[in-house]
């Protein structure tokens with residue numbers, strides 16, 4: 560692997576082999592998502608606890624301080640919306656020159672395996688890899704399901720992750736699912752987990768993240784379950800404890816509760 564590629568990969572995957580990416584790209588098809596109306600304010604207290612931000616160029620330029628940032632994974636696919644015809648019909652929205660200009664650590668795009676736009680999204684990935692490899696920029700493939708949440712099963716996700724890796728993705732982002740080991744087992748590059756819509760409780764989040772980590776995930780790319788929580792910093796620190804400090808679910812949950820009650824006392 561060339562020096563540039565290695566250097567960028569090591570900004571993403573930490574020396575323990577794990578990572579905590581914080582995605583704030585949701586607005587590219589959802590508009591002003593709850594608690595991400597002002598992305599700069601949302602991420603400010605969370606930056607010390609994550610390893611990289613997943614973001615579009617528009618929000619990066621307008622909301623993130625270039626002098627005080629984390630490594631950037633630039634979202635470069637889009638062109639669809641929640642109210643449009645089909646979320647799977649994405650194209651590449653951002654050039655590789657722009658990624659270089661923004662000094663990003665990686666770029667990310669979605670693929671939609673099994674959808675009407677499977678072919679287009681997979682060629683988007685392959686073409687992006689062709690260009691990005693020239694510059695030593697890793698591509699993270701997001702195995703997206705659009706509104707078809709029922710697709711979040713091991714067999715489908717394993718298929719999508721493997722295809723993404725075969726086409727050259729250096730990292731694959733997918734959903735946590737039961738039997739997560741079978742997803743990781745067939746994927747030769749690091750697999751990170753997204754959360755999807757916010758879970759009912761923090762314990763549920765810590766449990767699925769821990770299960771994924773125990774079953775071979777490299778880490779998370781977790782958004783709404785962090786910044787839509789009433790105590791986002793406490794969730795981020797509890798997740799960090801599982802991802803980077805080998806904490807048990809109980810230890811992480813205790814940490815969450817003690818940080819939460821500390822915050823509440825400060826407010827009184």
Ligand code: 5RP
Pocket residue numbers: 582583584585613701753754755756780781782783784
């Ligand atoms: C949106 C994305 C998000 O980065 C991804 O879904 C992670 O966020 P969340 O944990 O909120 O699902 O790719 O398309």
